[in-house]
Amino acid sequence: MTASDPQPGPRTSRAGRDLPAAIAVGLGLFIYVVITLAWWPVGFIVLLVALTSLGTIEVHQALLRIGMRSAIVPVVIGNVAIIGGSYAAAALQSVSKVPWHVVLLGTIGGTVLLALIWRMFGGAENYVKDSAASLFIIGYIPLLASFVGLILAEQHGVAKVVAVFVCVVASDVGGYAAGATLGRHAMAPNISPKKTWEGMAGSVVLASTLGILLSVYVLHQAWWFGLLLAVVVVVTGTAGDLIESLIKRDVGIKDMSSFLPGHGGVMDRLDSTLVAAPAAWLVFVLSGVAW
Incomplete structure (x- = not known):
């Protein structure tokens, strides 16, 4: 190889991703x-808080x-308090006198109030837009x-979180495989042309x-519960993906950031899970799978 020869760079996928970094x-x-899910659930919440804090910075x-400037400092602080506080309250509900929903509402309300006050000192111009x-x-x-933390804090919460995550991943993999080989009819051409x-x-x-397999052999529930959970996760997870696509199209970007080498932004990985999590939690609650 001579000095004039091009130097080999990192291997990339067809989408332009750095494959070694992504892997x-x-x-x-x-x-x-x-x-962390197996032996230290608190460590999983730490990761969730870290990733979502980066996600708030990305958005x-x-x-x-x-032209919209959020009060990012109180938002990040609130992110830690909302996720960490509600999980702790739910996990300790047997010994704590403060219900988890009180902590969740209190931290959300406190974060909103702090953000509004924080921006107040920037003057009236664009106050509504920034708020x-x-x-x-x-x-x-x-x-x-x-x-996600509320699901994890429930009895047998690890199994429930695993079931939700597996359904999210299966939705992505199944959608990609079927769409790439059989896709003919666009589902939302104005938002994400590749979705069929x-x-x-x-x-x-x-x-x-x-x-269904997880419901029967891991959650020890009827087969129909696994089907219900999967369909709800697929529908809401797909909506989450489309919501993030709308945000990126509106602001004119391809990836939210480069925080995760080879993957793009954190929100590019969390978009489906964020929207699927509250829907999955509701399925567990309404179906009585709280054990």
């Missing part, structure tokens, strides 16, 4: 999640592109993500199959 980051996160930076940005991030990330109804069907089939 390393994905594997590292997977190992950490498995270890803050994205909204800056359209709307803060409230949007609070409702979109810490509020929705808190339901055939891909949606693939998501439902794979997620339902795994959901």
Whole structure:
């Protein structure tokens, strides 16, 4: 190789991703999640808080592109308090006199109030627009993500979180496989042209199959519960993906950030889970699977 020869760079996928970095980051996160869910659930919440805090920064930076400046400091502080506080209250509800929903409402209300006051000192110009940005991030990330912690804090919460995550991953994998091979009819061409109804069907089939197996052999529930959980996760998870696509299209970006090498932004990985988590929590509660 001469000095004029091009130097080899990192291997990339067709989407332009750094494959070694993507594999390393994905594997590292997977190992950490498995270890913490199995032996140290608090460590999983620490990771959730860290990733969602980065997610709030990503959305803050994205909204800056359209002239909306959130009060990011109190939003990040509130993110820690909302997710960590509601999980702690739910996990300790047998010994604590403060119900988890009181902590959740209190931390959300406190975060909103702090964000409004924080922005107040910036003057009247764009106050409504900037405050709307803060409230949007609070409702979109810490509020929705808190339901992951609430599921984990329930009895046999690890099994429930695993079931939800497996259904989310199965939805992505099944949708990609079916969409890439059979996709003909666009589902939301104005939002995400690559999403097809055939891909949606693939998501439902794979997620339902795994959901039923997890329901019977892990959650020890009837097969229909796994089917119900899977369908709800697929529908809401797909909505979460489309919601993030709308945000990126509105502000004119491809990835939220480069916080996760080879993967893009944190929100590019959390979008489906954020919207699926409260829906899955509701399925557990309404179906009586609280044990």
